[in-house]
Every structure is written in C-alpha cells, then in structure tokens.
Amino acid sequence: MQSAIAHAHETHGHDSHGDHAHHHDVSFIRKYVFSTDHKVIAKQFMLASLFFLFVGGLFALLIRWQLAYPGEAIPLIGNILPDTWVSDGAVTANFYTQLLTLHGTVMIFYVIIPLAVGMFGNFCIPLMIGTDDMALPRLNMYSFWLVPPAGLIMLTGFFFDSGTAAAGWTGYPPLGPSSGAGQTTWLISLFLIGFSSIMGATNYMATILNKRAKGLQMFQMPLTVWGLFITAILITLGTPVLAAAISMQLADQYLHTSFFMPDNLLVGAPDNSLVTGAFIQNGNQLLEHKQLLGGGGQPILWQHLFWFYSHPAVYIMILPGMGIVSDVLSTFARKPLYGYKAMIFAIMGIAFLGFIVWGHHMFQSGMNPLLGTTFMLSTIVIAVPSAIKIFNWLGTIWRGNIRFTAANMNALAFIATFIIGGLSGVFMASAPVDIYIHDTYFIVAHIHYVLFGGALFAIFSGIYYWFPKMYGKMLNESLGRKHFYWSFVFFNLTFYPMHLLGVGGHMRRIYNPYIYEFLQQYQPMNQFITIAAIILGFSQFILIFNILWSLKYGKPAPRNPWQANSLEWAAPAHPGHGNFDSDIRVYRGPYEFSHPDRESDFYPQWEEPQGVESHSHEAKEHSHSA
Amino acid sequence: MSSGLSLAHEPVTKVPHGKLAMWIFLASEIMFFTGFFGAFIVLRNSNLELFSHSAAELTKGLALLNTFILIGSSLTMALSILNLEKGNTGKFKLFLGLTILCGFGFLIVKTIEYSTKFNHHIFPWTNVFFSFYFLMTGFHAIHVIAGMIPMTYMFIKAFTKKGYNHPVKVETLGLYWHFVDLVWIFLFPVLYLIFPAH
Amino acid sequence: MSGHHPDSKSMFDSYIKVASALFVLTVLTWVAALDWVPKSWGEAGNTLHIAIGLLIAIVKAYMVFYVFMHLKFDNKFIRAFVFVPIFLFFVLTFALNVLGP
Amino acid sequence: MSFDFSKAMEWAYKDMLTFFPENVSTFGSELDSLFAMIYYASVAIFFLTYAILIAFIIMYRHQEGRKAYYYHGNNLMEFTWTLLPTFLFAGIGLWSDDAWTKSKYAYKVPNPDVTIDVLGYQSGFGWQFRYPGPDGVFGKKDRNQISSANPFGIDSSDSHGKDDLVIISPGGARPVEVHLPINKNVLVNLSSNDVLHSFFLPNFRVKQDAVPGQWIKVWFNGTKAGRYEIACAELCGSGHYNMRGLLIMDSQQDYDAWLDQQYKIVKPELSAPVSDTTAIAAATSDSTTTKN
Structure with missing residues (x-):
C-alpha cells in the first residue's frame, strides 16, 4: 500500500510543473475524471458525498419509519424491496440493524x-494560501479515487444473503467479527477510506507548510485553512490506529485469531457460516460447535483502539466546519474575526484534548472506574475551548453590519445548534449522569446536533459561500434561504425531542421500542419525529435543485462576489488549472474588514498597501496582538 | 509554468514536498504500529504465561540474521543516496542493487521462518501470541515489499539511457526504508527476545 | 537541498559508524536476552530483561532517526513528526494497561 | 398509519426533567439531581447565549451606510470567558466525581446483602440469573466448563455449586422474571458468554455493559416495591430490542417466599444446572416470534 505514496513522489518538486505545461490539450478523462486539479477533485468529492448523503438519508428515513410505525409497510417502496430486507413491506429486525449500522457509517465516513x-480541503487550501495546486497533485487524485471503490464495497454488503454489517457503526466485537461477510466488506471499506483520508491529510499538511504564497505567515491564514490543517494532523495520527484495529478484527474473522475474543466464547464460529440472525433458528446445536476460538483476547481492547481514532474523528468532522463558519461570519458581519489567535489556540486545544478523552465513550464499558474519573475530567476540560469559540463568534457579529445571505444564515445556524450540541455534551461528559443517558436517544440527539446541526450546516454554509468560485455561477439566494428555513426548523423538530426520549430512557438501536412498557407512551412522539425527519429529508432536494438550476441559469459570478479578503477571491471568477492569473503576494491578515482609514469596508490580503505604509503595518500588529 | 507566474516557489520549509509528505506519512505509520504494540502489551500482560512459552518457540537465530540483513540494507540505502548526490551513478546502482538484494534476503529468511512455523503446526489462530507474531511480522513484510517496488523501478531506470537522477526521491524512499528497519528494531526484542527462557 | 548536510566524506564516516554500532548493539540485545539472571530474582529479573531489551532498541532507533534519517541535519520542526506519535503511543498504552477492573 | 397531532406534540409543553422514569434506587436521586443541576446550568447558558445571538442579529443587521466596528478582540475578554467556563465545568467535574464513586465503585460496597450473577445471552436474546441457593454460597466458576448447558461455568467439583439456582427465560415472548428484596444492597456480577450486552435498569439508574471474559460488579439498593423492567442497552444482534426482563422488588419476606418457591420448582434440575438443553432450544426458537 505504500506504492501509491512512493509513486506520488514522482510528482513532487520540480517536475510537478510538467503537468501544467500541456494543460490545454488534455483529454476529457484527464480533465474531468482522473484529474489532478484540486478543484476538480473537490467537485468529485462533492458529487460522491452528495450521492452518499442521499443514500444515508434514505437509511435514516427507513429507520424512522420503523420507530414510528413498527411492523407497518413502508410507504411507496415497502412492497418492492427484496424479501431479505422486508417482510410484508415492513423492515425486518435484521435489516433494521443493518440500516442503523450503515446509516452511521455512511454518514460519517x-x-x-x-x-x-475532502471537498473543502481540496478546494480551499490551495486557493486560500494562494498557490496553484496541492503539493502532490497525483497523490491527491489517488486519494479521491479510493473513495468510489470503498463506497461500492460498503454497499455491496446489502446484496449478500446474510446482509451487510449489523454491529453498529462502532463494530464492537465479539458481535462484529462473529457476523458474516457483510462485516468483512464493512471493514475493508473502512480500511480503504481511511487510507484515502491519510493520503489526503498528508497532502494538506505538506501543501499548507510548503506552498503558502509569498508573505503569507502561518498566523495570517484564514481559519478555514487552520481548521483543515489541524484536522489533517488528527487524521494522520488517528486513522492509522483504526487501520490497525481493523486489521485485527479482519484477522479475527478470517484467520480465526482472537485479539478481541476471550476464552470459551459461545459465539458464532468464525467460518462465516453464522450470522446473528441465523443463530436463533439453529438454537442449541450452534452453541455447541461455537467453542472454536483460541481465546485470550479482550473485547474492550477494540473499543479503546476504535475510540482512539473515532473521538478525534468527531473533531475531524467539526473543525473544518468551525473554520468555515469563522470565515463566513467575519465576511458577512463585515468585521474582523474576534480573537483570531484565541480561535486558533482553541482549535489546537480541542485537537490535543481530543486525543486524550476517548474513554468517555466507554464509561459503561467495564473499564476501570478509576480511568473513568480521568477521562471525565479531561472531557470536561474540552468544553472550555468550545466555549471560547462560541464567545468569539458572538464577539465577531457584535457591532457588525450583518448581511443575511444563505451562507451566513447557515453559519449562524451552526452557532445556534452547536450551542445546544455542546451543552448536551456536558451531560455525557459527567460520568455518573452518563450512566443513565448512555446508549439512549440523548446521545443520538447530541451527535446529530453536533454532526448534522454542526458539521452539515457549516458545510451548507461553505457550499453557498464558495459555489461561485467553484462553478463561476451564483447560487440562487431565495432558494438558498428557503432551503435554510426548512432545514433549520425541521432539523430542530426532528432532533430536539430526541433529548426528551433519551431522558425517558429510550434506548438507541432498538428495532421495536414498544416491547418495553415504559417506552410505549413515546410512540406519538416518535411519530412526530419521523414526520419532521421526512420533511427535513425532502427539504434537501431544494439544495440539489438549486445547484442544478444555478449551474444552468445562475448569474455569472464576479471575481469577488462577497467582497471578501482571503486569497481565493483574487483568482478569476472560474479559475482554471493553475488557479491564479497574477502573482500573489500577501500583505495582511484575512480579516481586515471595515478598516477605519478605508473607503471600502474590506481590505483584501493581496492588495498592495497604498499611501502610508505604516498604517497597514499597524493594522497587522493589531491583529497579531489579539 | 505556462503563464510565467511564480506561484510554485521554493518550499517554504526548505524541505521538498515529497520528503515532507513522507515524514508526515511516517508519523502516521508510527501510529499504525502503535496500535499493534499497544494491543500487544495489553494482551501480553493478561496472558503472561502463554506469551512466555510461545515466544520460546520462535527461531531467534533467523530473526537475528534478519536484523543484520535489514541493518545492512539501511546502510547500503544511505550509501546509495550519498553516491547519487555526489553524482557517482555507478556506486549508486551498486548500493541500490545491494539494498534490493537485502530486501529479498529478508523475505526469503522470513519465508523459511514462516514455513518452519507451519510445519510445527503453528498458525495465526494457534494462540494470541502467534496472532500478534504473524500479523505484526506480516505487516512488516508487506512494508518491505512495498518499499522494494519503487526501489526496483529506480534501479531499472538507472540502467536506461537517461539514467535515474533524482536524489531527493531516492532520499525520500530511503526515509521509508529506514523506517521499516526501525520497526524491525522494535519487533525483534519485543517478539523474540524479552521473554526469558524459563 | 535538504538542510545543512556536512560533506559527504564525514557523512560516509558517520554512516559506517552508526551501522557498526547497530550491529554491535544487536549482538548486545541478543546477549542480554540470554538466561543470565539468577532465577531467585523472579519478577525483577523479568523486568530487567525487558528494560535492557527496550533500552537498546531505543538507542538503536535514536541512531537510525538521527543519522540515517537525517533528523540531525534537517529542519528541526520535522522532529515533531516523530515525537508527537511517540507521545500518543505512551498515552494509548498507559490507558490500555489500566483496562480491566 | 395514524397520527394524533395533539398527542404527538405533548412533549412541547413538558419540562425535560419530567421525562425521567420514577427513581427507585438510593443513589439514583443523586444522579438525577446532578442531571438537573447540569440541566439548569445549561438552560441558563442557552438562554443567555441565544439572547445575545438574537439581539446581535437584530441590532447589527445590515443597514446602508453603516460601517462595522473595526476591532480585533481583547485579551481580557478572552481571559474572562476562558476562566468562567473553567470554574463552572470544574465544579460539575468535582460533584460528578463524588456521585461516580458512589454509584460505580461496586467494591465500596464490601458486604452486600444479596449477590447474584447475571449473564446476557444472544441465542434467544435474554438474561440468565443465578442465585446462590439455600447454602448462600455460589459454586466456583471455571471458564473452561462453560457450555450452553452450563452458561455460568459452575465448577462441577465444587459442592457449593450443586444447589445454585439458575433462572432463565421461560421462552416465548414472556420476559424472564426475577425478584430481589428492597432496602438491601444488591451486588450483581455481570458477564456474557457471547457478545456485549448492557444491563440497564431504567428505574434504578443502573447501566453496565456485560463483557464476555470479564465479571463486572454492579450494585444498587432499591427503595420501593414494584415491578420494573430490565433492558439491554448495547447492540447485541438483531434481537437486541427483545431482551426485556422483569425485576420485581419485594419485601424481604416475599422475596424469601419466592426464592423458596423457585427452589422447589427448579430443584430437580439443580444437581446438574440447566441440564435440560431442550428447554433452551425451545426457549430460543419460540422467541423468534415476537409480539409487536
């Protein structure tokens, strides 16, 4: 697997320019499919991910339907789905666990x-640091082209007789390794996408460290780039641990090893003849021939290794969003970002702490309670940098001149939802409170407030913000606002009540909660959530429609439609290979909005200082002392 | 550059892109083996007896031989880079060839080692210790193979008319190769040696 | 192009020196792992074996990193790529080893 | 498909804290008040930040001719809003640590009044319980003797194990029913022989994963007689939702009477615990047909 890296070296340094020389007569395939242009790769990431967003969203709606109306046929598609998935049009228990597993995995990975x-890293980094492309363009191309096969492998599991992975997106052993071929495809797929992430992240770091435009200091980079830079560090250091854990689980499945299996486990023989669903029918007979495993392993070991990656992964998902939101807010409030350096140190703090808090996912896992205390304290500490960020964003819009574009509305929604998601996180950080709410819908509500309300609103914001630079067309603002209003309202109606379900004790990953007497009263609430979720799901078509409509009929974008300061707006309206049509030199930080000495309310990073040199110098000093 | 712009200037850090990326990738590789070593330590502590007498069954002599081979290959790799930087292509080819040879030697010894294990009915599923042994040495061997592929490419290229004159690329590959050696430096005592022979 | 390498003669010398040291240390690891500790030492003898084995490995690793991999000559910030993962290694193994109840 | 809007909207009028199921354990009330404390603090912070956010959005909305305030931030403010949350969260941390020690450190309950063993199991999805029997002592456990006939791995050579009372699911959709006395410290040794389960007693605020290969101690002290549900909170396969059990909290007398009665019923089988393997097979095959 290193050969990809090794080959990519060929593209570095001096001969990377070779590609550019003949970029006028490249074939269609080289230009749009196996392109090394970071902007094309960003679009490819966007296309692939929007497809998976659709797939993952569909899974979510199927799950919701089952929770609201257990046993009732799924409307429209219920009767055309294969028998391995549904019975009488309703989702089976086995398929339900597959759905919840794949919903989590697809949405996250x-x-x-x-x-x-993938998308913002590729699109923003070279443009925002004022360079022509990534440090290793060909490696960048490989990192995207691992995604489609990985995704296909992931989805093929559904068509196996035994179904796809059904051990949750956490794939905890012994359930994981003891299930069938679906788990294998799941593991292989994660390994590939993890490798793609590492290749991408390596490239981002090399690019940011090595290819910044003349005069651009690290502490003059926009927060988006900072967020992506720290994210890349998290990916490089976290993902390989997951890769190691995945290799061990694969070995447990196919080499019959027992890294995660204790002695005398009465679980399925690792020859894949058994899937969890088949257990029941074979009953006792299976119990007997199951004692094949070598033993000596520990199930909790997987959880440690898994969360050692997957907790930082939460920040991998949210830090770029935090960066995007910072840039969008500052641009549309026409005001410098409040506490630029404090924001960067907060990101670094979150990233560092992110590596030592993974145990808070495991308070009830049976690890040493003493370790619980340690992890609880470190987790609670991580709330501090998050709070700093919130306050700084509020400080940014304070005394601003806020323009309510679709991008900015989504950014404001990010703050609004991140406050709730952050606060609900404090409940779980407190280990004794977590005893009760662990593995309930409270957690589901929290993760969706952070990842849907947080990451996804930030991503929407970024799409509205950078679409003009990506495609040279403006997105339709009024459709954008409609998309925002529908999404925001129904997002909250979907996920806020889940907190209440969680407090009511509603377990997550439950096929039919109404088996339990104490949960029967929550069926109407589940129905409400389901209907809100369906509307939320369908609201996303407004975005898709907007993108398609604007590509054809949208207004041509000017070079700098938002009158922003960062370097990407110095590039032509629809930049080609090589990005810039003039040399870029950076004179100041990215947030010089509403400078008192200037007529216009923005002062781009690349604009040469005019008149009194000392003024801009002073401004720079100022931004640094913050 | 097509348009005469100077956007692609000297690397800011003065470290070439590929080499910098390789260091970042190696950081990531350290974490990959961290996962294995961490798991190894944990399961060792809960299965001390088992690990102790299982380790006694490994062939220490072959591992020692392999350690010498890898250290030798690291030296030849370093020397081949040094010679290419000096423009001494003949010696460059000699030392690179030796490095490849060492890689093959390592793999052959590894194969002998594995087949002895199989003949003694020792397999990855025999017990946790051997699971670790086969998985860790297996991944290490995969790394060796992965390093030998571009090395062979460079070696063959060096015999063409144009020759191969990219010292930085060889240096980058060298970093990787030394890292593979480094992993073995830890695997050797951890798997083979530090269990006293009771 | 990468940092301030000393001239190739002294590089050659240090390579040879390091490689010889590595060979010697490997033999030393081997010798140290022999059964020379009196049985009566019990657990302490075990720990001693492990400590010596790992210590030698760390010294060897240091030499490979600093000379073969040029950490000694290259831009100092590259050292972070080594030290940060090593720090995380200790975090992970520390936590893992207080696993069970 | 039916949808009663007014019923579905009931959550909107209710305070979050009213959703808790009734607490019937000693430490439960402390966990609940800790939750309530964090909740009130969160609500306060929520209203504060939202008030600021909304006020800023309205006050500083775009107006022609207005220029934003050129300001890069202020170290004193950064310092303040670093320190304030630190104190708040440190307070929560300290209080939490106390409650955590009390509820989770089972070894701090050195002399439990009742000790039982609990196993989660996947073939049929349910719980298995083991009481020490009339002699009040558990038979030794030996992992090598675990089999489907002897899930607890009771050492056949230990005489204490002969009278151990093992209660398994009665089969069909009926949940397993066990009794425990109120106002007694109950210690549960929890494990599993197949995959992870999580022993969840909503009313007792108890939740603990059952990990194969590990016996984990959980304790609680029920304060009110009644019938409570046992749930599984960790995904354990497609029948995960179906791991319902019933825990009946009795007075000591009722509990003793029940124990006696159970012992009489199960006694013929006690010499070889759960030797009737067909019972398990029947139980497991029945439970596939579940009521909705």
Whole structure:
C-alpha cells in the first residue's frame, strides 16, 4: 500500500510543473475524471458525498419509519424491496440493524468527512494560501479515487444473503467479527477510506507548510485553512490506529485469531457460516460447535483502539466546519474575526484534548472506574475551548453590519445548534449522569446536533459561500434561504425531542421500542419525529435543485462576489488549472474588514498597501496582538 | 509554468514536498504500529504465561540474521543516496542493487521462518501470541515489499539511457526504508527476545 | 537541498559508524536476552530483561532517526513528526494497561 | 398509519426533567439531581447565549451606510470567558466525581446483602440469573466448563455449586422474571458468554455493559416495591430490542417466599444446572416470534 505514496513522489518538486505545461490539450478523462486539479477533485468529492448523503438519508428515513410505525409497510417502496430486507413491506429486525449500522457509517465516513475534509480541503487550501495546486497533485487524485471503490464495497454488503454489517457503526466485537461477510466488506471499506483520508491529510499538511504564497505567515491564514490543517494532523495520527484495529478484527474473522475474543466464547464460529440472525433458528446445536476460538483476547481492547481514532474523528468532522463558519461570519458581519489567535489556540486545544478523552465513550464499558474519573475530567476540560469559540463568534457579529445571505444564515445556524450540541455534551461528559443517558436517544440527539446541526450546516454554509468560485455561477439566494428555513426548523423538530426520549430512557438501536412498557407512551412522539425527519429529508432536494438550476441559469459570478479578503477571491471568477492569473503576494491578515482609514469596508490580503505604509503595518500588529 | 507566474516557489520549509509528505506519512505509520504494540502489551500482560512459552518457540537465530540483513540494507540505502548526490551513478546502482538484494534476503529468511512455523503446526489462530507474531511480522513484510517496488523501478531506470537522477526521491524512499528497519528494531526484542527462557 | 548536510566524506564516516554500532548493539540485545539472571530474582529479573531489551532498541532507533534519517541535519520542526506519535503511543498504552477492573 | 397531532406534540409543553422514569434506587436521586443541576446550568447558558445571538442579529443587521466596528478582540475578554467556563465545568467535574464513586465503585460496597450473577445471552436474546441457593454460597466458576448447558461455568467439583439456582427465560415472548428484596444492597456480577450486552435498569439508574471474559460488579439498593423492567442497552444482534426482563422488588419476606418457591420448582434440575438443553432450544426458537 505504500506504492501509491512512493509513486506520488514522482510528482513532487520540480517536475510537478510538467503537468501544467500541456494543460490545454488534455483529454476529457484527464480533465474531468482522473484529474489532478484540486478543484476538480473537490467537485468529485462533492458529487460522491452528495450521492452518499442521499443514500444515508434514505437509511435514516427507513429507520424512522420503523420507530414510528413498527411492523407497518413502508410507504411507496415497502412492497418492492427484496424479501431479505422486508417482510410484508415492513423492515425486518435484521435489516433494521443493518440500516442503523450503515446509516452511521455512511454518514460519517462517506458524507461528513469527505465533504468537510475532502471537498473543502481540496478546494480551499490551495486557493486560500494562494498557490496553484496541492503539493502532490497525483497523490491527491489517488486519494479521491479510493473513495468510489470503498463506497461500492460498503454497499455491496446489502446484496449478500446474510446482509451487510449489523454491529453498529462502532463494530464492537465479539458481535462484529462473529457476523458474516457483510462485516468483512464493512471493514475493508473502512480500511480503504481511511487510507484515502491519510493520503489526503498528508497532502494538506505538506501543501499548507510548503506552498503558502509569498508573505503569507502561518498566523495570517484564514481559519478555514487552520481548521483543515489541524484536522489533517488528527487524521494522520488517528486513522492509522483504526487501520490497525481493523486489521485485527479482519484477522479475527478470517484467520480465526482472537485479539478481541476471550476464552470459551459461545459465539458464532468464525467460518462465516453464522450470522446473528441465523443463530436463533439453529438454537442449541450452534452453541455447541461455537467453542472454536483460541481465546485470550479482550473485547474492550477494540473499543479503546476504535475510540482512539473515532473521538478525534468527531473533531475531524467539526473543525473544518468551525473554520468555515469563522470565515463566513467575519465576511458577512463585515468585521474582523474576534480573537483570531484565541480561535486558533482553541482549535489546537480541542485537537490535543481530543486525543486524550476517548474513554468517555466507554464509561459503561467495564473499564476501570478509576480511568473513568480521568477521562471525565479531561472531557470536561474540552468544553472550555468550545466555549471560547462560541464567545468569539458572538464577539465577531457584535457591532457588525450583518448581511443575511444563505451562507451566513447557515453559519449562524451552526452557532445556534452547536450551542445546544455542546451543552448536551456536558451531560455525557459527567460520568455518573452518563450512566443513565448512555446508549439512549440523548446521545443520538447530541451527535446529530453536533454532526448534522454542526458539521452539515457549516458545510451548507461553505457550499453557498464558495459555489461561485467553484462553478463561476451564483447560487440562487431565495432558494438558498428557503432551503435554510426548512432545514433549520425541521432539523430542530426532528432532533430536539430526541433529548426528551433519551431522558425517558429510550434506548438507541432498538428495532421495536414498544416491547418495553415504559417506552410505549413515546410512540406519538416518535411519530412526530419521523414526520419532521421526512420533511427535513425532502427539504434537501431544494439544495440539489438549486445547484442544478444555478449551474444552468445562475448569474455569472464576479471575481469577488462577497467582497471578501482571503486569497481565493483574487483568482478569476472560474479559475482554471493553475488557479491564479497574477502573482500573489500577501500583505495582511484575512480579516481586515471595515478598516477605519478605508473607503471600502474590506481590505483584501493581496492588495498592495497604498499611501502610508505604516498604517497597514499597524493594522497587522493589531491583529497579531489579539 | 505556462503563464510565467511564480506561484510554485521554493518550499517554504526548505524541505521538498515529497520528503515532507513522507515524514508526515511516517508519523502516521508510527501510529499504525502503535496500535499493534499497544494491543500487544495489553494482551501480553493478561496472558503472561502463554506469551512466555510461545515466544520460546520462535527461531531467534533467523530473526537475528534478519536484523543484520535489514541493518545492512539501511546502510547500503544511505550509501546509495550519498553516491547519487555526489553524482557517482555507478556506486549508486551498486548500493541500490545491494539494498534490493537485502530486501529479498529478508523475505526469503522470513519465508523459511514462516514455513518452519507451519510445519510445527503453528498458525495465526494457534494462540494470541502467534496472532500478534504473524500479523505484526506480516505487516512488516508487506512494508518491505512495498518499499522494494519503487526501489526496483529506480534501479531499472538507472540502467536506461537517461539514467535515474533524482536524489531527493531516492532520499525520500530511503526515509521509508529506514523506517521499516526501525520497526524491525522494535519487533525483534519485543517478539523474540524479552521473554526469558524459563 | 535538504538542510545543512556536512560533506559527504564525514557523512560516509558517520554512516559506517552508526551501522557498526547497530550491529554491535544487536549482538548486545541478543546477549542480554540470554538466561543470565539468577532465577531467585523472579519478577525483577523479568523486568530487567525487558528494560535492557527496550533500552537498546531505543538507542538503536535514536541512531537510525538521527543519522540515517537525517533528523540531525534537517529542519528541526520535522522532529515533531516523530515525537508527537511517540507521545500518543505512551498515552494509548498507559490507558490500555489500566483496562480491566 | 395514524397520527394524533395533539398527542404527538405533548412533549412541547413538558419540562425535560419530567421525562425521567420514577427513581427507585438510593443513589439514583443523586444522579438525577446532578442531571438537573447540569440541566439548569445549561438552560441558563442557552438562554443567555441565544439572547445575545438574537439581539446581535437584530441590532447589527445590515443597514446602508453603516460601517462595522473595526476591532480585533481583547485579551481580557478572552481571559474572562476562558476562566468562567473553567470554574463552572470544574465544579460539575468535582460533584460528578463524588456521585461516580458512589454509584460505580461496586467494591465500596464490601458486604452486600444479596449477590447474584447475571449473564446476557444472544441465542434467544435474554438474561440468565443465578442465585446462590439455600447454602448462600455460589459454586466456583471455571471458564473452561462453560457450555450452553452450563452458561455460568459452575465448577462441577465444587459442592457449593450443586444447589445454585439458575433462572432463565421461560421462552416465548414472556420476559424472564426475577425478584430481589428492597432496602438491601444488591451486588450483581455481570458477564456474557457471547457478545456485549448492557444491563440497564431504567428505574434504578443502573447501566453496565456485560463483557464476555470479564465479571463486572454492579450494585444498587432499591427503595420501593414494584415491578420494573430490565433492558439491554448495547447492540447485541438483531434481537437486541427483545431482551426485556422483569425485576420485581419485594419485601424481604416475599422475596424469601419466592426464592423458596423457585427452589422447589427448579430443584430437580439443580444437581446438574440447566441440564435440560431442550428447554433452551425451545426457549430460543419460540422467541423468534415476537409480539409487536
């Protein structure tokens, strides 16, 4: 697997220019499919991820339908789905666990990470640091082209007789390794997408460190770039641990090893003849021939390794969003970002702490309670940098001159939802409170407030903000606002009540909650959530329609439609290969809005200072002392 | 550059892109093996007896031989870079060839080691220790192979008319190769040696 | 092009020196792992074996990093790519080893 | 499909804290008040930040000719809003640590009044309980003797194990029913032989994963007689939703009477615990047909 890296070296340094020389007569395939242009790759990431967003959203709606109307046929599609998935048009218990597994996996690994990191990382980094392309363009291309096969492998599981992975997106052993071929495809797929992430992240870091435009200091980079830079560090250091854990689980499945299996486990023989669903029918007979495993392993070991990656992964998903929101807010409030350096240190703090708090996912897992105390304290500390960020965003719009574009509305929605998501996180950080709400819908509400309300609104904001630079066309603002209003309202109606369900004790990943007497009263509430979720799902078509409509009929975008300061707006309206049509030199930080000495309310990074040199110098000093 | 712009200037850090990316990738590789070593330590502590007498069954002599081979290959790799930087292509080819040879030697010894294990009915599923042994040495061997592929490419290229004159690329590959050696430096005592032979 | 390498003669010398040291240390690891600790030491003898084995490995790793991989000559910030993962290694193994109840 | 809008909207009029199921354990009230404390603090912070956010959005909305205030921030403010949350969260942390020690450190309950073993199991999806029997002592456990006939791995050579009372699911959709006395410290040794489960007693604020290969101690002290549900909170396969059990909290007398009665019923089988493997097979095959 290193050969990809090794080959990519060929593209570095001096001969990377070779590509540019003949970019006029490249074939269609080289230009749009196997392109090394970071902007094309960003669009490819966007396209792939929007497809997976659709798929993952569909899974979510099927799950919701089952929770609202258990046993009732799914409307429209219920009767055309194959028998392995549904019975009498209603989702089976086995298919339900597959759906919840794949919903989580697809949304995290194939939607949020590729959108936040793959798409914005690729599009924004070279443009915002004022360079022509990534440090290693060909490596960048490989990193995208691992995604489609990985995604296909992930989805093929559905067509196996035994179904796809059904051990939750966390794939906890022994359930994971003891299930069938679906788990294998799941593991392989994660391994590939993880490798793609590492290749991408390596490239981002090399690009940011090495290819900044003349005069651009690290502490003059926009927050988006900072967010992506720290994210790349998290990916490089976290993902390989997951890769190691995945290899071990694969070995447990196919080499019959027992890294995660204790002695005398009465669980399915690792020859894949057994899937969890088939257990019941074979009953006792199976129990007997199951004692095949070598033993000596520990199930909790997987959880440690998994969360050692997956907790930082939460920040992998949210940090780029935080960066995007900072830029969008500052631009549309026409005001410098409040506390630029404090924001960067907060991101660094979150990233560092992110590596030492993973145990808070495991308070009830049976690890040493003493370790629980340690992890609780470190987790609670992580709330501080998050609070700093919120206050700084509020400080940014304070005394601003706020323009309510669709991009800015989504950015404001990000703050609004992140406040709720952050506050609900404090409940779980407190280990004793977590005893009760762990594995309930409270957690589901929290993760969706952070990842849908947080990451996805930030991504929407970024799409509205950078679409003009991506395609050279403006998105339709009024459709954008409609999309925002529908999404925001129904997002809250979908996920806020889940907190209440959680407090009511409603477990997550439950096929039919109404088996339990104490949950029967919550069926009307589940129905309400489902209807809100369906509307939320369908609201996203406004975005899709807007993109398609604007590509054809949208107004041509000017070079700098938002009158923003950062370097990407110095590029032509629809930049080609090589990005810029003039040399870029950077004179100041990215947030010089409403400078008192200037007529216009923005002062681009690339604009040469005129008149008194000392003024801009002073401004720069000022921004640094913050 | 087509348009005469100077956007692609000297690397800011003065470290070439590929080499910088390789270091970042190696950081990531350290974390990959961290996962294995961490798991190894945990399961070792809960299965001390088992690990102790299982380790006694490994062939230490072959591992020692392999350690020498890898250290030697690291040296030849370093020397080949040094010679290419000096423009000494003949010696460059000699040392690169030796490095490849060492890689093959390592793999052959590894194969002998594995087949002895199989003959003694020791497989990855025999017990947790051997699971670790096969998985960790297996991944290490995959890394060796992955390093040898571009190395062979460079070696063959060096014999063409144009020759191969990219010292930075060889240096970058060298970083990787030394890292593979480094992993072995830890695998050797951890798997083979530090269990006293009771 | 990468940092301030000393001239190739002294590089050659240090390569040879390091490689010889690595060979010697490997033999030393081997010798240290022999059963020379009196049985009566019990657990302490075990720990001693592990400590010596790992210590030698760390010294070897240091030499490979600093000389073969040029950390000694290259831009200092590259050291972060080594030290940060090593720090995380300790975090992970520390936490993992207080696993069970 | 039916949808009663007014019923579905009931949540909107209710305070979050009213959703808790009734608490019937000693430490439960402390966990609940900790939740309430964080909740009130969160609500306060929520209203504060939202008030500021909305006020700023309205006050500083775009107006022609207005220029925003050129200001890069202020270190004193940064310092303040770093420190304030730190104190708040440190307070929560300290209080939490106390409650955590009390509820989770089972070894701090050295002399439990009742000790039982609990196993989650996947073939049929349910719970297995083991009481020490009339001699009040559990038989030794031996992992090597675990089999489907002897899920607890009771050591056949230990005489204490002969009278151990094992209660398994009665089969069909009926949940397993066990009794425990009120106002007694109950210690549960929790494990599993197949996959992870999580022993969840909503009314007792107890939740603990059952991990194969590990016996984890959980404790609680029920304060009110009644019939409470046992749930599984960790995905354990497609029948995960179906792991319902019933825990009946009795007075000591009723509990003793029940124990006696159970012992009489199960006694013929006690010499070889759960030797009737067909019972398990029947139980497991029945439970596939679940009521909705």
